[in-house]
Amino acid sequence: MTDPQDDEDLIRRRQRSRARVTALLLAALVILFFFISIAKIRSGTP
Amino acid sequence: MTTMTRPLPVPADWRDFLALTKPGVMRLVVFTGLCGLLAAPVTIDPVLGFTAILCIALAAGAAGALNQWYESDLDARMKRTRNRPLPAGRMDRQAALHFGVGLGAFAVILMGLAINLLSAAILAASILFYVVIYTVWLKRRTPQNIVIGGAAGAFPPLIGWAAATDHVSALPLFMFALIFLWTPPHFWALALFVKSDYANAGVPMLPVVAGEQVTRTQIGLYTIPMAAAAIAPWPLGLTHAIYGIVATAATAFFALLALQVATRRTGADDRMRPEKRLFAYSIAYLFIIFTALVADRFLS
Numbered sequence: 001m002t003d004p005q006d007d008e009d010l011i012r013r014r015q016r017s018r019a020r021v022t023a024l025l026l027a028a029l030v031i032l033f034f035f036i037s038i039a040k041i042r043s044g045t046p
Numbered sequence: 047m048t049t050m051t052r053p054l055p056v057p058a059d060w061r062d063f064l065a066l067t068k069p070g071v072m073r074l075v076v077f078t079g080l081c082g083l084l085a086a087p088v089t090i091d092p093v094l095g096f097t098a099i100l101c102i103a104l105a106a107g108a109a110g111a112l113n114q115w116y117e118s119d120l121d122a123r124m125k126r127t128r129n130r131p132l133p134a135g136r137m138d139r140q141a142a143l144h145f146g147v148g149l150g151a152f153a154v155i156l157m158g159l160a161i162n163l164l165s166a167a168i169l170a171a172s173i174l175f176y177v178v179i180y181t182v183w184l185k186r187r188t189p190q191n192i193v194i195g196g197a198a199g200a201f202p203p204l205i206g207w208a209a210a211t212d213h214v215s216a217l218p219l220f221m222f223a224l225i226f227l228w229t230p231p232h233f234w235a236l237a238l239f240v241k242s243d244y245a246n247a248g249v250p251m252l253p254v255v256a257g258e259q260v261t262r263t264q265i266g267l268y269t270i271p272m273a274a275a276a277i278a279p280w281p282l283g284l285t286h287a288i289y290g291i292v293a294t295a296a297t298a299f300f301a302l303l304a305l306q307v308a309t310r311r312t313g314a315d316d317r318m319r320p321e322k323r324l325f326a327y328s329i330a331y332l333f334i335i336f337t338a339l340v341a342d343r344f345l346s
Contacts, residue, residue: 007056014057021060032097036160039093 058137063145065131066114067107074332075106075202078225081336082206082218085343090210094161098209101157102202105169108150109176109198115142116181123247126240157209165208172201186248189255196229197222203336217284220275221339227272228332231265231304235325238262238307239318258312265324266308273297276335285339286346292338300324300331 079102083095090098114121114132122133131137150173158166180195200222207218237244237251238261244251253261276297280290303324310320 011056014059018057018060032093032100035093036097039091040160043091 055138058131058141062131062137063111066111066137066142066145067149068110068114069107071110072103072106074329075199076103077333078221078336079103079202079206081340082203082221083210084206084340085203085217085221086207086210087343088211095210097160098157098165098206101153101161101165101169102205104149104153104156105173106202108146108148108153109173111142111146111149112173112177113181115139115146116177117185118142120186120247120249124243126243161209162212164212164214165205168201168205168208168214172198172205175201186250189250189252191250192233193230196226196233199229200225216282217279220279220284221336223275224272224335225332227268227275228328230268231272231300232325232328234261234265235307235321235328238321239325262308262310265304269301269304269308273301285342288346289338289342292341293335296331296334296338300327303327 076099080099083090083098114130118130118132118139121127121130127133132139132142150170154166154170154173157169176195176198180191180198184191184195203221203225204214204218207221208214234252237253238258241251241253241258245254252264276293277290279285280287280293303320306320307324312318
């Protein structure tokens, strides 16, 4: 049987690493959307 | 009053979500999509070009995730796939389904908003084709599964071209036909040396259902129209000599390896070297053909 404390630690670790990756992806998308907007404005397309 | 405490489910690691997207398959999809985009006779803004390729990659990842969601029972029975996140029990099926649907919808919407509606429509069709037509409908029912299902992998150059030009013309259709006709010899070469794996999982791949000899003959037969689709753009004036010469040489070598496989008779302890060689070269072949297509556009 696994120790409930170990499980709890593993869950917290997983949640932290997933939150970090999600934050990075969201930041990357913000930057991408900014540059897409600039490209669209420059080319005059909607 | 006493309450039962249930153990909290352990959330899947982000690496498992990445594995769900089949990054290995994605490489070829991204490459052919990029080549379709670069071979188009117009230049696209680098940011928009990058976005289009990102959408193709995300859509391929979504299709891979939904494929693994639907096939987790089958993956558990195959040596090659039993360590994937779902059969290995590292992720629950609902998370995989939500991830696949969310990623696919995001890719199509982003393509539609940032690039154009035509490429978004083809992108949506490619996801639906892979998931519904190939995974759900054909794969477990017919040995022709990968023949028709091959169309799903043939969409990326068409999407890349449509992203750059907002229309589809003859050359990307030839590239579509090439990948479509390349898929049977490529997959059947693999199926010949992992036949027992497919048989154990109950997948009706051609070597399992019709036998090795029929599969070998079919590999040889499908190579003929594949070669025609690869070389035809040159005499038709759609490409120049750079593509023509490279495509002819690379296709001739493919045909030679396919002929070797098609005419072989094997014993019980055969190590299937020619089949493995054809499978490995078939991947390199697509890289060569599509690199030649882009080189032809920029150097001719």
